[in-house]
Amino acid sequence: EAQVTQNPRYLITVTGKKLTVTCSQNMNHEYMSWYRQDPGLGLRQIYYSMNVEVTDKGDVPEGYKVSRKEKRNFPLILESPSPNQTSLYFCASSLSFPGNNEQFFGPGTRLTVL
Amino acid sequence: EDQVTQSPEALRLQEGESSSLNCSYTVSGLRGLFWYRQDPGKGPEFLFTLYSAGEEKEKERLKATLTKKESFLHITAPKPEDSATYLCAVQATSGGSYIPTFGRGTSLIVHP
Numbered sequence: 436e437a438q439v440t441q442n443p444r445y446l447i448t449v450t451g452k453k454l455t456v457t458c459s460q461n462m463n464h465e466y467m468s469w470y471r472q473d474p475g476l477g478l479r480q481i482y483y484s485m486n487v488e489v490t491d492k493g494d495v496p497e498g499y500k501v502s503r504k505e506k507r508n509f510p511l512i513l514e515s516p517s518p519n520q521t522s523l524y525f526c527a528s529s530l531s532f533p534g535n536n537e538q539f540f541g542p543g544t545r546l547t548v549l
Numbered sequence: 550e551d552q553v554t555q556s557p558e559a560l561r562l563q564e565g566e567s568s569s570l571n572c573s574y575t576v577s578g579l580r581g582l583f584w585y586r587q588d589p590g591k592g593p594e595f596l597f598t599l600y601s602a603g604e605e606k607e608k609e610r611l612k613a614t615l616t617k618k619e620s621f622l623h624i625t626a627p628k629p630e631d632s633a634t635y636l637c638a639v640q641a642t643s644g645g646s647y648i649p650t651f652g653r654g655t656s657l658i659v660h661p
Contacts, residue, residue, distance in 0.1 A: 480648050537583070
């Protein structure tokens with residue numbers, strides 16, 4: 436089954452404790468991205484990757500890091516989480532540039548930073 | 550700056566009561582406009598892509614249309630299972646930006 440998976444689905448942590456949210460897709464997609472969704476603000480892109488070893492900032496990259504060492508994986512790293520990073524996070528992938536292709540979204544990771 | 554405004558924020562319909570959701574956008578050049586459906590606690594699910602004014606696409610009870618300033622998602626004879634949040638997003642051509650802009654969504658509830 437074609438899908439985007441994220442882990443963990445739920446995470447409660449404390450300020451400053453480094454964490455990684457994994458994302459994997461099995462569709463051989465080139466483009467992958469991370470979004471956060473907050474009430475009343477809609478989806479905002481954090482980082483995106485056009486292909487392996489190619490990443491770039493989205494609209495809200497502060498406090499986040501990403502890496503793309505393999506085509507299928509695109510982990511999101513919070514080096515020192517803060518309460519304002521409490522949010523619902525989605526990973527997404529598309530065949531290539533999303534202007535021409537639909538994005539497939541993962542099930543989401545709900546993060547709470549205390 | 551690209552902008553997407555969706556209206557209404559929330560819509561309640563009776564089963565069978567047709568209606569439309571609006572997505573107004575401002576971009577210097579439109580590469581594509583997307584509609585997604587999002588169920589509570591789940592990731593958005595792709596519905597349609599529209600590329601140029603005058604284009605229309607249909608899927609079951611849903612029909613999406615596009616003008617140079619806005620897009621409509623028409624829902625014909627909705628059923629309770631159509632209840633969800635509908636998201637609109639645009640991808641611009643200008644400046645080589647690869648960042649899509651999403652609207653805040655319209656929350657649709659269809660009562661049986």
